[in-house]
Amino acid sequence: MSREPKSLQDAIVYFSNPDNCIAYLAAKRWPNGVVCPICGSESVSAFNPQRKTWKCAKHHPKREFSVKVGSLCEDSAIGLDKWLTALWMLTNCKNGISSCELARDLEVTQKTAWFMLHRIRLALQDETFGKMNGEVEVDETFIGGKARNMHLSERQRRITGTGGKDKTVVFGMLQRDGRIRAKVLPDRKRESLQAEIKEHVHTGSALYSDEWIAYKGLETDYQHQVVDHAMKYVDGRVHTNGLENFWALLKRGIAGTYVSVEPFHLFRYLDEQVFRYNNRATQDNPLNDSDRFSYVVTKLFGKRLTFAQLTGKLCETPAF
Numbered sequence: 001m002s003r004e005p006k007s008l009q010d011a012i013v014y015f016s017n018p019d020n021c022i023a024y025l026a027a028k029r030w031p032n033g034v035v036c037p038i039c040g041s042e043s044v045s046a047f048n049p050q051r052k053t054w055k056c057a058k059h060h061p062k063r064e065f066s067v068k069v070g071s072l073c074e075d076s077a078i079g080l081d082k083w084l085t086a087l088w089m090l091t092n093c094k095n096g097i098s099s100c101e102l103a104r105d106l107e108v109t110q111k112t113a114w115f116m117l118h119r120i121r122l123a124l125q126d127e128t129f130g131k132m133n134g135e136v137e138v139d140e141t142f143i144g145g146k147a148r149n150m151h152l153s154e155r156q157r158r159i160t161g162t163g164g165k166d167k168t169v170v171f172g173m174l175q176r177d178g179r180i181r182a183k184v185l186p187d188r189k190r191e192s193l194q195a196e197i198k199e200h201v202h203t204g205s206a207l208y209s210d211e212w213i214a215y216k217g218l219e220t221d222y223q224h225q226v227v228d229h230a231m232k233y234v235d236g237r238v239h240t241n242g243l244e245n246f247w248a249l250l251k252r253g254i255a256g257t258y259v260s261v262e263p264f265h266l267f268r269y270l271d272e273q274v275f276r277y278n279n280r281a282t283q284d285n286p287l288n289d290s291d292r293f294s295y296v297v298t299k300l301f302g303k304r305l306t307f308a309q310l311t312g313k314l315c316e317t318p319a320f
């Protein structure tokens with residue numbers, strides 16, 4: 001038996017009982033009954049309350065399993081109470097949460113908190129959804145670049161890179177009254193931007209962009225209209241204000257909460273902010289904190305992120 005916590009305070013109290021954590025996760029993971037994570041069999045013993053595990057009836061290695069097997073917290077020594085509290089906080093705090101704050105709140109080291117947050121961001125990664133249509137805003141922005149405050153060797157390392165010098169290009173597409181998609185790109189050239197638009201926006205849609213030269217030529221496939229900054233408030237529909245608001249939110253989150261973000265990790269913060277935007281409460285979809293949390297919990301399973309992947313060269317991030 002499990003129930004849905006209604007607030008952070010409620011979640012902390014509820015998940016302070018390890019059995020509640022297991023019951024909650026199991027109900028989200030296996031809504032139709034427990035299934036062996038190794039072989040998929042439904043022939044599974046009843047829950048063993050001493051060992052906190054189930055056992056598959058088939059004979060294969062690792063047939064005894066806990067709810068953490070195959071989840072983002074599988075090999076973590078941190079208790080589920082802390083994982084679920086961290087998940088609630090990151091999912092619902094509008095400007096995100098820093099590893100220092102989380103470390104203090106959960107009484108873990110800052111390094112542990114940092115790793116937990118990155119794993120949770122993986123759960124927040126947006127699933128694929130269909131192409132955008134109707135009215136779509138497109139825009140690109142630069143993130144980073146506080147080179148003045150950087151140590152000299154660090155500055156040289158970053159600034160000699162290709163592309164936007166020490167800044168990172170982020171490209172966004174926003175369907176009005178719909179979802180946003182944002183991504184780190186190696187540059188803001190025509191081929192890069194237009195490839196993204198063609199992949200994610202239905203031909204024939206209304207497309208609004210600024211006058212950046214890389215958007216030239218889109219009028220053959222789209223009803224492309226360019227924002228005239230001098231005329232912005234005259235033609236009410238042709239603007240990119242939705243994306244500009246999103247960039248402001250993103251930059252506020254990064255500057256205020258995270259202080260600095262390595263370009264290497266930027267896409268994870270982007271995933272986090274995109275998730276919050278796409279799962280915000282709207283008139284058609286009045287989601288609350290409890291709904292968002294419950295949804296993210298279902299996304300904890302079937303993904304892995306090791307410390308080596310996070311800090312090493314195995315990452316799927318584009319090269320800078």
Ligand SMILES: [Zn+2]
Nearest residue numbers: 036039056058
């Ligand atoms: Zn099995």
